[in-house]
Amino acid sequence: MSVEERLSRLERMVMELYNAVRGQGQAGMNVSPAGCDEYEAVPKERPQRRKQIDLR
């Protein structure tokens, strides 16, 4: 098996691993010392862009 094939296979395996961890596996993350989900404190309104660069 070539290095390229091996790495591609590994990439698929790693992505499967990450996908498995997504959601329930990461439920314990970003939990404050008080035990609440820290994302609850994030403002509800969608952020608006005020500046960005146009390369043209």
Place this chain on the structure above:
Amino acid sequence: MDFFVGREEDTKVMRWIPRAITHVTPWATGRCCLRCKYCFVYRLYPQQPSSDMPEDVWKALVEFLWRESKDVQRPNIWWFGGEPLMAFSTVVKPCWEYAYEKGYTDFNPHQKKGKAITWGVTTNAIPLVWSAEDIEESDIAEWLVKRNFGFLLSIDGTKRTHDMNRVYPDGRGSFDDAWKGVERLMELNAGFQIRWSVAPNQVKYLFEDLEWYIDRGIYNIAPDPVYEVEWDEESLNEFRNQMRLIRENILDWWKEGKRVILKPVRDGLELAFLFERKITKREWRSRCGLAQGGVGIDVNGDIYPCHRFCSSRAVKLGNVKTGWDTRARIEWIKNWIKYPPYSEEGVERCRKCIVRSVCFGGCLAVNYDVFGDPHVMPKAYCDLQEILVEVFSPLYFEAKRRGMHDFIRAYLGVKY
């Protein structure tokens, strides 16, 4: 700092403020000889000072760092701007001489007994070959190398790529002049890192250009995407392709003795390493951009959370002449730790993100510039980070399989 004693919430914040700083990144000048198309200074905040840092300010800057670094043995001044070497004779050189006369530094500060200020500069490399009055060295590069300055060179790949965005005010590309500076440093055997801004309009040349550098023995390169611009699906796919090409070659480069160090590779490897060790959370409350280790200083001596905040001048934390504004410093950190950083697309993306466990918010100054809030990461940042993890995580396991411990050690600073 007595004024906040008794406020319980302020006392809690104080644990995130270290007693000493390790480095300052001052603007030597607001002037620059280039007008790069993606410049986060001039393109976002065109009204920049055209002045150099005055003498009373750079003297106060040295004293501020000496005092506030406390028992840190190698505090650092890393010049920024504008193009800092345009102020070589008015700021960089006399400031070093002042520190030398005070006994704060030496020609080789790394070997000086006791505490000593170390130095560096982020430059477009063009002024390195310029001569200067009142120096015995033949050019600015030689003067800096003789004093052990570190160098971060803002150069984007080869001439074809570099000249797309890094241009003079009249639109001419600057590569030919910048490369003279690189060659001069190589002639002087000086170490340097290439700070390579990767924009969507030139990402397709990344790997090819990288090979060009490696052929010339330049291995320490930091390609970093420009996050203040839009990355569409096509450019994201091209970025992924370029990263895969790097992945397929980097271990072979190392086997050939070419110890190539690339920042994006490290970002991807790191997550795989942490996952393997079941380390699933990074402390986002302690990081750069919070004035916890270093600060940015503008030409007036005003202190900011990092050098990138000097252009917006939005979060002033004091002045080198008068010292910290402790209330502003507390408020900045208090504001930051209210909630974690999150994606422009909302926390639902964060909850599903594979990078989430190690995400600490990208660049706070980019976030602030784009959204007016240091917590909000541009979509492009999230997209590109996911690609890095996706592409380079497998490399960690492949390097382990091949027993390339020196590779992993060099990238992650861990022993095997």
